[in-house]
Amino acid sequence: MSKYCAVNQHRFIYKKEDFKMKRKMFNKVMAASLTAAMTMSLAGCGGNAATTEAPADTTVDQQTTTAETETTESEITVEPEEEGPVALTDADGNVYDLGGMEIIIRDWWSSGEEEEPKNAYEEARQEYRDWVQDTYNFKIKQVAISDWGSTPEDFLNYATTGGDENYVWILRQGAEFVSAMNSGLMYDLATLDCLDFSQDKWKGGVHKLCSKGDSIYGCSPEIPEPRGGLYFNKRLLEEAGINPDDIYKWQESGEWTWDKFEELCQTITADTDNDGVTDRWALVTDDSETKNEAVWSNDAEYIGMENGKYVNKLESDETLQALNWALDMMAKYKYMPEGAEWDYWKTAFPNGDGAFLVGQAYLAANEFKDMEDDFGFVCFPKGPNAKDYRNCYTDNIYAIPACYDADKAWKIAFALNAYTNRVPGYEDYNDRLSGYYDSFRDTESVDLTIARMCENGFTTYHDMIPGLSLGEQFLWGCTIDNPPAQAAEAVRNEWASYLEEANK
Template structure:
């Protein structure tokens, strides 16, 4: 097994004592006595000492013994992982593999991730497994957070309460994505996931259009960096870039192309709002009409009415939901609010014309009551409640170590490297992506069974939408009912 060590070299001290005596006289002495002979001029050198010091910290139990998991094998079960380790392509991956080898040897266990099932069946697969009492395998299940099955499974006692396991400390940096908060119910914690939050919703911008309108694209990055990237600053730029270039009375370049549902949520959270909250007792609360949320909804309605094109209409009077992507790709708008993956290889914005140095991409601007923030709906991991405490502890301990921030690479964000493979400019990779992972919040509405954010609410927003109050009147009672049921 590779066992890299940090070499700590103790400084080699060199002391040379050279003593020479000479008679101070006009004539050289005829002879010099042996006692007066000069001392040796050879330096006295202390030996160079090289000591190997491990970069890893060995965890020990209350008795001072290194934890021993008894050779247990643990599988992180999901729908996307190859169980075979791929060849390391970076220094980070080499360090990660070396660390993972070290923890498995040191604590006497095996762990890997493996595809078992698919995206559409994983939740029910877990329910079936836990209900049947499990088997001889040791699984940490990966589920998608938006599946209402999980909350029901928690209510039915099928999910292990992670707050009872002393090997997990959710104040540690590796849990900073906050996923464990999604399923914190009645004081218990039932789901977790280590690692950086995945970058999601932001604003792409066409730098050519901005420059032609007299806007320096770097000024947007500068505002993001200086925390002055606000709704007001965004609207000021929208006013400059939206143009009727041929003076025929029709707008040729719109300020904004947008998936309205995505931008509504971005605006709400950027103003300190939310749709669903939690009180001190862990009960879910209805927040669609909090002051911060309402202010954001009214603001985004105003923005859509001024700068958002309604899209082309077909013979049946319908508009394709993704029309805005082609609009942005063809230079028909300066900004588009969408997901980070849209400019990744194989996606539409990856082949964006006139972007030799990559697209601009920044976080959504902050509202008067908020901050620069994104929302993420990351996958979650759970442990079956049919495991006894010792078995659950070993699963959690191994998973936690396996997903530790690699020593020497604690600030390494893998999403930065994957973003570099897409159509993003340098500042998006180096500034926006790390900020997104750092300033990320969870969406609690995703865990409420039955609460559909689409047709009843988000899809009603757009350039020709009605009053916000009418939209809320149509979904208020239904949403409150779902939240009440989730609290039972």
Template sequence: MVKRALKIVLFIGFAALFVSCGNKKNLTEEEKALFKEYKSVKLEKDPNTKKVYDFEGMEIIVADWWSPSDGLDNAEPVNPVDEDTKKFHKFLKVAYNVDIDTYGIGGWGAHPQTVANFCTTGGDENYVFIIDNRSLTTGMKGNLFYDLSSITSIDWSNPKWDKATTDLTTKDGRFYGMRPMASEPRVGVFFNKRLLKEAGIDPETIYDLQKESKWTWETFEEMLKKTTRDLDNDGAFDTYGMANLSTEFCYLAAMSNGTSYIGKDSNGKYFNNIGNDKTLEALSWAARMKQAYEKPQPEGANWDWMYAAFINGEVAFQVDQQYRVGNIADMQDDWGFVCFPLGPNGDGKYATLAQDNIYVIPACYDKERAEKIAKAFDLYTTEVPGYDDDSSWKEDYYSRFRDERAVDETLQLMRDNPKPRFDTMIIGINQVGEVIWNVYGGGQTPQEAYEATKNHYQGLIDEMNN
């Protein structure tokens, strides 16, 4: 009798769990197993109904240009983390009665037009578009994206929402873009350990300096000077301190000195910041480093010659994107990776510039539809149980880097302090190239470059602000 009563209680409790999930269909054995596995997950309730959110089978397409056309959750897992994520997504879809997945629609080249067309004309599909700067600038100017700050059912203070993305897409006190994950570690400084050792420098000291906040413009220049060497006394350098893409170096030089080329004020208005003393100082320093320690571009070489120079062990340092680890995976010399050194007028914190894809919802949707899509996306991006450890993101990076310190220390610093790049929001400013290319190449002083471009740039900025 006791056993039978216990069975009845368990049955009723389990059935109540299924009903409370807002799921209106009969559960399969696989789905029952998922509910059992994730029984500790607290499902969110709709404050209007006081019941678990039920999206009544709503179909939502998270659209990018690279995912499988039949859905990312349907693809074979690439690692244990991906496998656990896909399984948890399956549970969330059943629990909240929503059909949501990430699909590749079209290709990279066509994506901006696809986004613009739908946001303008609308349609039956329920989209969350993943975009890059090609769509962001025109979309913000054309009011194509929904005001996410008006959606109160989402806790935007949740740490999963990337602050750099919010800052970048804020206009007149409202924000239009979201990113439910930390900013990806981006630009830093690669270094060749062999060349450093041959110049009498222990490569580990760079990590030590970074850890002690003593990796600065000054200590960087000391190492550049030591690694720019004439080995055979013939009057010509045989190894050089560095070789860089000019824009990557100059963006980081400004950032590290507490400034930027284009700024944004508290009212969300952009302004030309090139004439700022900190920016001029950063440009002057960058040009001096290039003149004194950078390997000259070989005659007839392509624009990307600097990448081969680093791989071939001809230069000791290179400022570059973190993702280029794939290109140097088979490099014969050992290498490491640190943040860009601190400038004399920065805030004393290591950082990187955020250059992430952004998630937006079309402004053509009415309030009810947009809020449903946004809330479903918020719930779908709930953190996977078991991966709430702050260090779990590192697992995918360890195999790509040769030093654990590059992951544990450098990438961690970058994730903790991403800075937005506002020049990417100004249509036609072309990476501030007119300034950077001329100054880094030695054709103009920073002040001359600023004076030569300020009127043109101001017109572009005014157009974006208005």
């Protein structure tokens, strides 16, 4: 039987000075005496030779009694102490001890320095993470060691040769990850039952993207990142007689559809001075971005997963419908100066050359931060095959090298899981949102769109197929003159060979 098998959960009560939950703070006056009754139950579990086992949930009921004491001035009633977080214990009732293990979450952007908390949530998070590390006796920090370009090769070399470090690697999605996974270089997280992928913290679905059969080779505990949507220039909409706020209302009511979007584009695109030349345009946008968002918005994709196998969805009715619609929209409503580079939109939209831009959420803090006109941001409108707006998640992947033994991998996974749990008292708090308020020009962009994108998302698989290059092999050549069905037929056999290899 594994030493990690039979465990129970022991609830600890902390005084205010031990663990401060900032959202529910209140003044407390300690009485002369305080007694607490605590009962504990233990639960055991059977062994499984194929799996390194982890804690089974059993809670310890706790009762706290208050005492009253008389003073010369007044009678003071002691209020019950707030509950602290749950500490996991082994079969003998001992809190897990990771032996002072020092763990590094290895990425390509973090400084490794702990930043000062800026708000009550960040204070509570810091206190919780301090408690986690003290309780289970480990240290963890996130620091850049590789750079963006070298990370895949660095992981390949490390996982092949091994090392004494205790790493959690953050890797980007792509064919390099699949190659490493197929080569047996990723630890199978499904064998570590300290990880429960049914929990809400894994809702981004990265573990599904990184699954093969019953095995799971990567995950992400982070709230999914909002990605592609539709920017709009409020001044240009108002000049065309459109109330910009109506777009948010349509989004909330479910009326924000392809048809509604085209109605606006028809209204905006015009020859305002009657000289025979269109001088007000609805769209300035990147072709590939627009095609992709159209596909996602019609509940479609290029490569799917069926019965544990990658499948070609490029020629499905929903995907071809979306691509044809996107090409038609750009042909009728897109402003494209003669001789312009593919990324002309980076200056065209801030300059007011078009009312709408299909783009990623991060652009607000970068290319558009100095834009003179106010802008808004909504989800890409729904296609006829979709029931709701969709955000395609492309989050980074957390992985543990397969060169680690079972004991080491379990401890690293246990620490990562505990460290990244939702902060007690802030379980429903989305810490991604705060950073977007400074980037966008209205609160609706964040409260109604960014927040929705963190919930309404899916993962897809075209970036996970070695040899398959969506842009080079299909998107760039899919045009009005080379329509989607024709372009899809041209790559059918080539993609079939890639899928056959990936499915081995």
